Amino acid sequence: MRFCTRLAAIRRLQNERSVLRETGASEAEQSAAKTAALETRTAVGEALTELQLLTDDQHVLELAARVVDVTFYLHEAPDRAERDRRGTLARTAHNTFVAAAGPLVRA
Incomplete structure (x- = not known):
């Protein structure tokens, strides 16, 4: 399902962006990561x-x-x-959605 794929992509990009911010990556790297996340957000x-x-x-x-x-x-x-806590909430919400949407995927 495209929806789940897009959600997984945005979570991955957000994690990458957080790592860049925490490790003191250059502004250019952080800006590129932000742009990629925003583009994927549109896709979601x-x-x-x-x-x-x-x-x-x-x-x-x-x-x-x-x-x-x-x-x-x-x-x-x-x-x-707080990001870890929100990540846990996101995984729980995602798993709940996938369980409920399973019949749509199988249809």
Whole structure:
């Protein structure tokens, strides 16, 4: 499912961006990472729109919106401990969505 693939990509890019920030990478490297994350964020929005066209299951759509919200705000955590906590929330939201959306994928 494109939606899950896009979410995984944005989480990976956010993690890379956090590592760059924590290791004191150059502004150019951090800027490139930010641009890549923003482009992928757009792709997540497009994939969510596609999902809305595929199903009218409100529970699945609410879970999808929740996982998007949690994922988008991961990088705004002020410190590593908070990013880790938000990462756990994002994984839980993602797993809950995947379990609920399983019948859509198999259909």
